[in-house]
Amino acid sequence: MGHGTPFNMNLAGLVQSLLLLVHIKQLTCGSIQFVVPEELEPGTLVGTLGKLFQPPYKLLTQEYMWMDTNTGNIYTTEQKMDREFVCPEETKAEECIIPHSVVVGPSGDLIQFHVIIEDINDNAPQFENSEIHLRVSEDTAVGTSFLLDDQAQDRDIQQNGKLQYHLQGSEGTFTLNIGQDGFSIMLVVQTALDRETQELYKMQLVVTDCGAHPLSASAALIVTVTDVDDNCPSFSSDSPQTVTIQGDSPQNMVVTQVTATDPDTGPNAAIIYSLSPKVSERAKKLFSLDRRTGYIRLAQDLHSDKSEEVVLKVLASGPHCPPANTQVTVSVLPKANQELMIKVRSVEGSVIIPSRQVIKVLVADVNDNAPLFPVSHYQLSVEENNQPGMPLLQVSASDADSGNNSRVTYRLEKNTSAIFHIDSVTGQLSVSAPLDREQQDVHKLTVFAGDSGSPPLESQVTVIIRILDQNDNAPVFLTSHFIFFIPENVSPLSLVGSIEVKDPDEGENGSIELHVVNSTAPFVVDNARGTLRTTSNLDRETEDRHELHVLATDNGHPVALTSIVRVTVFVEDMNDNQPKVILPSSNSSCQTVSPGTLAGTVVAKIYAIDEDSGLNSEIMFSIVASEPAQKSSPFQVDLRSGNITLSQQLLPIDMGMHNLFVIVRDNGKPTPLYTTVWVNLLVNESLENCYLDRAPAWTGTSDLVQSPSKAPICKVEIIKYAQAIFITGLCMLLASASLLLVSTYLFLKNRSLRNNKNGHRGENMIPLRLKEKYLSEE
Ligand SMILES: *[C@@H]1O[C@H](CO)[C@@H](O)[C@H](O)[C@H]1NC(C)=O
Ligand SMILES: *[C@@H]1O[C@H](CO)[C@@H](O)[C@H](O)[C@H]1NC(C)=O
Ligand SMILES: *[C@@H]1O[C@H](CO)[C@@H](O)[C@H](O)[C@H]1NC(C)=O
């Protein structure tokens, strides 16, 4: 121990030996992990607990995994582990972890392990839209780039989710440019565009992920080239035109239409037609021109007896364009006189009068009557578990015909269960096997009766067989071992869990009552709801687990049937115990420190215990204040171990008494609990024992605990799929198993010493039953 002589040798020795007896049941820090790729085939071996723990093994968390009860081997189930489904919320950097709990060994210890699911490239990238539309003006300069908003998504992570884009079918008109950030996709124009040459470009934007077996997706990229006014109207090739009209044509008759076109679109392509100012007065009087449609109509009725030729010059003008022109020559023919004659003829017919005759008809018997059942359906009830071959009932149908036309035979519908038979001649129905009501409580059969005529006629009837219940099923529990968790300190009659049990029988034969049998455990069954409830307060520090049996009885007659099931209730820890300081043994204990002590030496140590488990029992030490307050203390306390070390070489000014006010708190949720202790250190050459008449007094605030500091970080080591298991403190576990006997002995021996657990205990008295973990380092 060097300079760090303990406060009290005897006490320290006892504590040291006790520390070795700590029985660690739960490994709160350090963990068992299996790393597996997602989407494994059902039945793949993931790993085993068989090398670490004794059988049997009961996996409590059945999702995605099942465990061989005898070997501890863990296999995948039919339920596929899809990383993207299991961990949809996890960001790309986080691991996808499924925690599992398993009860192992004959004593039923609760162990936890983690399955880490690794990504495989099972998701192709996806575009939100299958078509991406972009509008680009035809006068866009070469080299201009356009941002494409439609980026693809890939649900996989890392390389499997990293995306690369390329363009297909652009034929050099466009290229892709990926922005500096690696995300923004730009479409770059490579050649001059002309909407009048090509208005639409259809390409494929292809995205590929960077997985080992890359997956890809594509979206149609459709670029529409929009118009600018870079064209003027022109008349089509069939102009100029020549039209001939009759000399007696009426007003408003369409003479012809002139059509000019402008390859631009929209307003850029608007065309206005007009007559040239140079046309003759006669033409202006005879014809009208529609400005928008280009229709040329007669402005008045024509009454022309002579041939005539009128020339029209038509202009087509567009915005910012010189007008295009064309010529229409209209030839007017002289008015002609013509009459049309229509001749209508009618056709005549003749009437046939029939002659009268007598016809003799000979009537023979034919099969015109089908067999007839006397009832619309037959109905009967039989008890289940009947003798094989039991007759059920006889059906019978009559046929009004005679001879072979009335000879009736019976048959069952083809798809009828093979256990039913019918005698084809007598119609006797029978069943060849015992019936089971729990399998099927009603059988509906269709029986056909057919005569032997040619062709035969048939009719059918339904037979309904109801199966009556017998008490032939005992209650069945959903599982052979119910495991429940309940926090300690819940009020009496709190719900523990549902004991799910079924009896497929009917009525009283299937109604179940549950009872806790031959157990003193504080539980009772609420038969109205089939649940287990507590009868008194539970204290984890007294009993962290209860074993009981529940008996299910049906109300069947003449004999009730029963089943029994094992129930284990684990009592979960609540932070209901504050840490207890064992060393120093009192606030007025004192320790002498030599002025020559080297910096870094452990000069004293605080031992504390917490009877809770897990985080609730993790203890942390910190100095709140120190005396003398004027100068900074040369002593420091280690947060976890409680070691008090000399942080710097002692100076003459440091001689004398140092009082450190130390807060000792657990890491419990929701509120940490704490206690305080004074550590008194006397720096003096003479290494005699030092004494304090009374404890120093704390004058600061009583609210000492700030927000809980962060939970301890467990160093996690990952082991590859289907390999062995990493476990911290394995040797501690093995040691604890062999030492359990000794601690149990000590516990029993000292049980009488331990009265009210929340009551006051003498400061020098060491609780001999240390549950779970002792948080000092050794
Ligand atoms: C009636 O049917 C049986 C069997 O098909 C046949 O042997 C017999 O000749 C038939 N009788 C008549 C009168 O058709
Ligand atoms: C037998 O077939 C008929 C129709 O062909 C169907 O309505 C009936 O449900 C079937 N019965 C069984 C027991 O499958
Ligand atoms: C229960 O089973 C017995 C025979 O085991 C039977 O007699 C009785 O009718 C059944 N009760 C009901 C409600 O089906």
Ligand SMILES: *[C@@H]1O[C@H](CO)[C@@H](O)[C@H](O)[C@H]1NC(C)=O
């Ligand atoms: C409690 O009852 C079960 C089932 O009847 C039995 O197996 C077990 O031995 C009994 N335990 C005690 C302590 O009597």
Ligand SMILES: *[C@@H]1O[C@H](CO)[C@@H](O)[C@H](O)[C@H]1NC(C)=O
């Ligand atoms: C605490 O001090 C003991 C010696 O008293 C030493 O063995 C142990 O390693 C120290 N722990 C820490 C965390 O410094």
Ligand SMILES: *[C@@H]1O[C@H](CO)[C@@H](O)[C@H](O)[C@H]1NC(C)=O
């Ligand atoms: C050191 O101890 C001696 C003897 O007990 C005592 O006389 C002396 O005053 C102490 N020195 C200091 C600085 O307390």
Ligand SMILES: *[C@@H]1O[C@H](CO)[C@@H](O)[C@H](O)[C@H]1NC(C)=O
């Ligand atoms: C030391 O004194 C504080 C009050 O100042 C008290 O809360 C604490 O329980 C005492 N510790 C011991 C070990 O006596």
